Structure formats: structure tokens, C-alpha cells
Amino acid sequence: MAKTRQPQKRVLESFTIKGPDGVIKPGDTVLMMAPDSSKKPYVARVEEIEATGPQASQVKFKSADTIEGKCYVHTFRDYTKLRSVSAEDFFCRFEYKSATGSFVPDRIAxxxxxxxxxxxxxxxxxxxxxxxxxxxxxxxxxxxxxxxxxxxxxxxxxxxxxxxxxxxxxxxxxxxxxxxxxxxxx
Missing domain, CATH: 3.30.40.10 (Zinc/RING finger domain, C3HC4 (zinc finger))
Structure with missing residues (x-):
């Protein structure tokens, strides 16, 4: 019995999507389409970009087709200092510390x-x-x-x-x- 050949995966340094900020690299934050079309998109960080063939690319385990665009996640302090905010700007109050499994700060007013x-x-x-x-x-x-x-x-x-x-x-x-x-x- 012959084994079916798995497509060889390659890790890419970047991937181009439609839009003004079309080049996505590992470490970037992007807006992803929610699996349920009635829900709002969510923010995700690109960990790795894999190519499984000449045309097929995936962002870790999500399809590149689900990326709506690049976005920017600022610390809360930096966000409040922005002179103007665009639809691509978001803020995060917390930082996750994987070594301790906790968030900093652990509470907010x-x-x-x-x-x-x-x-x-x-x-x-x-x-x-x-x-x-x-x-x-x-x-x-x-x-x-x-x-x-x-x-x-x-x-x-x-x-x-x-x-x-x-x-x-x-x-x-x-x-x-x-x-x-x-x-x-x-």
C-alpha cells in the first residue's frame, strides 16, 4: 500500500494580504474573521506563517483568508497618549506573564x-x-x-x-x- 504524500510545509518570513498594510510578519497583530459571521472580528497575534503549497498559506492554524487586516495593539498608557485613534488601534490593559500564569496588573479600578x-x-x-x-x-x-x-x-x-x-x-x-x-x- 502506497503512502499518500503530505504537502511539505515551509515557514515564511512574511505574507502579503489585501489592504494598505498588506505585509504580515510573525509577531504582527491582525484582525481575524470570527468563525460565526454574526460576531465581530477578533485580534490575534501571528506566531508563524506556513506555506503548504505554491498558493496555500496558513497563519499557524488559521487560514490567511480569515485575516481582515493588520491592527495595532497598544499598552493602555500608550493608547491614552495617541493624538488620534484609527479603527486599527486597540489597547490592552493587561500583560500575560507565562512564567507565573498571571496577568499584570492583577486588578484595575x-x-x-x-x-x-x-x-x-x-x-x-x-x-x-x-x-x-x-x-x-x-x-x-x-x-x-x-x-x-x-x-x-x-x-x-x-x-x-x-x-x-x-x-x-x-x-x-x-x-x-x-x-x-x-x-x-x-
Whole structure:
């Protein structure tokens, strides 16, 4: 009985995909199509590029056809310092330490009554009394209304101190700084 011949695999230094940043190399991060087309793409790091024939290439165990494009994963600190953020920019709060099997940092601060961590892409407003931060939707106002606020007091501070939530047609420079996003989107 004759053995069927397995295609010989070669490790490639790079692979070209469609798009402006078309050259993918090991170590790059890419957006991969989710197996379920109803789900959003996910970020993956290219470990190795194998060629199994003259036309067939694979990124480790995924097909090169599932790569939507190259993306960039920044540390959280570097991401918050970007002047502008594109659709290809992502951030990661944690670094995985394989030697210990743990993530650094092992915990992060949460804000708002929804107890979510700070996301530099989402607007937050600060209570002038207790200094806590809130998402406009969590305090039942729109982003447009939040940007017009001259003063903001959370419900707890209003109940404790009897202060009114004041809305203004024209926000002061100080209040605009409190609600302004840290970066512009392209």
C-alpha cells in the first residue's frame, strides 16, 4: 500500500494580504474573521506563517483568508497618549506573564455605578461634589446633554446635600474639559 504524500510545509518570513498594510510578519497583530459571521472580528497575534503549497498559506492554524487586516495593539498608557485613534488601534490593559500564569496588573479600578473600568473611547462626567466619574447613559442623560452641563452632581450627592443637577445651554470652558474626550477619532 502506497503512502499518500503530505504537502511539505515551509515557514515564511512574511505574507502579503489585501489592504494598505498588506505585509504580515510573525509577531504582527491582525484582525481575524470570527468563525460565526454574526460576531465581530477578533485580534490575534501571528506566531508563524506556513506555506503548504505554491498558493496555500496558513497563519499557524488559521487560514490567511480569515485575516481582515493588520491592527495595532497598544499598552493602555500608550493608547491614552495617541493624538488620534484609527479603527486599527486597540489597547490592552493587561500583560500575560507565562512564567507565573498571571496577568499584570492583577486588578484595575472601576468607575461609575456600572462598575466598569475606564475606557478612553467613552465619555465620562465627574461629580463636582464627590469626584466620582459616570457614563452619561448610567445617569440617564445623553452625551449631547452631558457636553452642555455647566455643573454635574450625582444622585447620591444631590440626596445628601440637596444640590440640584444644573443644565446649561452653554458649557463653561472648565466643564468642557471635564467631559471632553481625550482624543479625536479619524
Amino acid at each position: 472601576v468607575f461609575c455605578k456600572c462598575e466598569m473600568p475606564y475606557n478612553p473611547d467613552n465619555l465620562m462626567i465627574q461629580c463636582e461634589d464627590c469626584s466620582d466619574w459616570f457614563h452619561p447613559s448610567c445617569v440617564e442623560i445623553t452625551i449631547k446633554e452631558a457636553k452642555k452641563l455647566e455643573h454635574f452632581y450625582c444622585k447620591s450627592c444631590i440626596a445628601e446635600n440637596g444640590k440640584d443637577l444644573q443644565k446649561s445651554n452653554g458649557a463653561t470652558v472648565q466643564s468642557e474639559e471635564k467631559v471632553q474626550s481625550k482624543r479625536r477619532r479619524r
